[in-house]
Amino acid sequence: MLHRTLDLDGEVHYVDFGGEGRPVVLVHGLGGSYANWLSVGPGLTEHGHVFALDLSGHGRTRSQGRGARVSANRRLLGRFLEAVAREPAVVVGNSMGGYLALEEGATEPEKVHSLVLVDPAVPIVRGALFDLEVSALFAALTLPLVGRALLRFRARRGPEEIVHDLLALCCVEPSRIDPAVYSAHLALARERFLRAAEGRRDFLEAQRSLMGRLLRRRRFYSMVARVRAKALIVEGERDRLVRVEAVRALAAARPDFTLVVLADVGHVPQLEAPARFLAAVRPFLAGRAVA
Numbered sequence: 628m629l630h631r632t633l634d635l636d637g638e639v640h641y642v643d644f645g646g647e648g649r650p651v652v653l654v655h656g657l658g659g660s661y662a663n664w665l666s667v668g669p670g671l672t673e674h675g676h677v678f679a680l681d682l683s684g685h686g687r688t689r690s691q692g693r694g695a696r697v698s699a700n701r702r703l704l705g706r707f708l709e710a711v712a713r714e715p716a717v718v719v720g721n722s723m724g725g726y727l728a729l730e731e732g733a734t735e736p737e738k739v740h741s742l743v744l745v746d747p748a749v750p751i752v753r754g755a756l757f758d759l760e761v762s763a764l765f766a767a768l769t770l771p772l773v774g775r776a777l778l779r780f781r782a783r784r785g786p787e788e789i790v791h792d793l794l795a796l797c798c799v800e801p802s803r804i805d806p807a808v809y810s811a812h813l814a815l816a817r818e819r820f821l822r823a824a825e826g827r828r829d830f831l832e833a834q835r836s837l838m839g840r841l842l843r844r845r846r847f848y849s850m851v852a853r854v855r856a857k858a859l860i861v862e863g864e865r866d867r868l869v870r871v872e873a874v875r876a877l878a879a880a881r882p883d884f885t886l887v888v889l890a891d892v893g894h895v896p897q898l899e900a901p902a903r904f905l906a907a908v909r910p911f912l913a914g915r916a917v918a
Contacts, residue, residue, distance in 0.1 A: 628668070635706045637691035641680035646672030649740060650712035651912070653679035654704060656722025656748070656895075657833055658793065660686030662815055663721060665808045666901035667908075674912035675717060680707055682724075684829025686815060689822075695829035696836040697723070701730050708738040715740035717912060721895060722869065723748050723837050733853040742858040743908055744884075746866050746894050748837060749873045750844040758867040761796070768834050778827040786816035797894040799865050804898050848880055858884040859911040861904060863892035885911065 629643045642661045651671055653664040661679040671677045681688035683703050684695025693699050704727050708716055717740055720728030725747025732739040768774040781789065790813050794801040801809075819826050841847065858881070862874045871888060878886040887907045889896050896904045 633707075633710060635703060635710065637683075637693055638688065639680060639683075639703065639707065640687035641678055641707070641711070642668070644668040644672050644677035644679065646674075646676045649675040650708075650714060650716040651675040651677045652704075652708060652712055652716045652718050653677065654718060654720040654724030654727055655679070655682065655685065656720075656724050657837060658685070658830055659721070659724070660812075660815055662686070662808065662811045663895060664897060665811055666805050667897045667904055670901070670905045671719075671908070671912070674909065678711055680704075682727075682833075684826075684833060687818070689825070690829050690832075695833040697727065697730075697833065697840055698836065700833070701727050701734065704728075704731050705735050705738060708735075712738070717741050717743065719743040719745065719908075720747065721745040721897065723833065725749075726837065726840070729851060729854060732856045732858075733850045736853075736855045739856045741856050741911075742854070743911065744858055744860045744877075745897060745904075746862055746869050747860065747874065747877070748841060748869060749877050750841045750847050752870070752873045752876050758870075761867050765834070765838065768831065769838055774831050774835075775827065778830065782820075782823050782827070786820045787813060789820075790816045794895075794898075796867065798899045799863075799891055799893045800899070803900065805901075808898065851877065851880055854881070859908065860884055860886045861896060861907050862886065862888050863894055863896045863899070864888050864890045865892060866894045868894045 631643055632638050632640050655663040660681050664679040668677050668679055682700045683693045684690040718728040725744040728742050732742055767777050862871055864871055878884055889903055892900045
C-alpha cells in the first residue's frame, strides 16, 4: 500500500493498494477517508488495480478553494478517474460515495465500467421506519447556526471520542473492526483535529449539499435511470443512516441492479464485516452470478 498525491486544482491524497488489471476506485462517504477501505482494499487487488482517494474536504485532501459540496466532489472523482484510472473503472462507493458513483455513472458513463454501491445515500421512503437519533442529528446539522454549534460542542470531546461516536453510529458492533484499522482512523482523526474549524466547515458543506440532493426524489431517480453501467448494491440490514427499505426502492427502480443484504451489519460493511463484504463483491467483480 502506497500513499500518493496528485494535483487536481489542489493536492489530492489517495492510496494505491496495488494489483493488476481493471482499475477499482474506492470512494468513501461523508466524514470518511481512505481508511474506510483498509480492511478490504488488499483483498480487492485480486480483481484489479485498487485505489482509494480522499475526497475534497475529507481525510488528508483539503478543500483549498474547491469546496466540499457534492458537485465539487463529483467533478473531482471524474478527474481522478481520468488522471489515475485512465480507463473505465469499477467505482465502489459507500454512503455519499455511493451517490457520487451513481452521479458519475450518469454524467460521464465512458469513465465507469461498473458500480458497487455500498449502503448508498438515497432518498428516504415514506412509511419506512426511521431512527429518531439519526433524524434529529441530521436535522440539527442542516440548520446553519445549530449545525456549527453542535460540531463545535462535539469537538471538545477530542478525536478519540469523535471516532468512537462515529463508528458507534455506523456499526452494529464497532468492536468487530480490526484494531489496526481502528487505530488508523484514530491517527487520521488526531491529524485532522489540528485544523478542526476547517474540517467542520467542509463537513457541513458536504452534508447540506447531499441532503439537498436527496430531498429531490424525482431528480434522483431521473439520474439513476441514466446510468448504463451494471451495478451491485451491498446493504447492511441494520443500517441506521440509510434504511434498507430505501435501498430496496433503488433496486426496484433498477431491476437490472443486483442487491445483496448483509444481516446484522450497519452502514459500513467493509469495516464491520470485511470477509462477508468481499464474499458478496468478488463474484460480481469476476463476472459471475452473485448469490
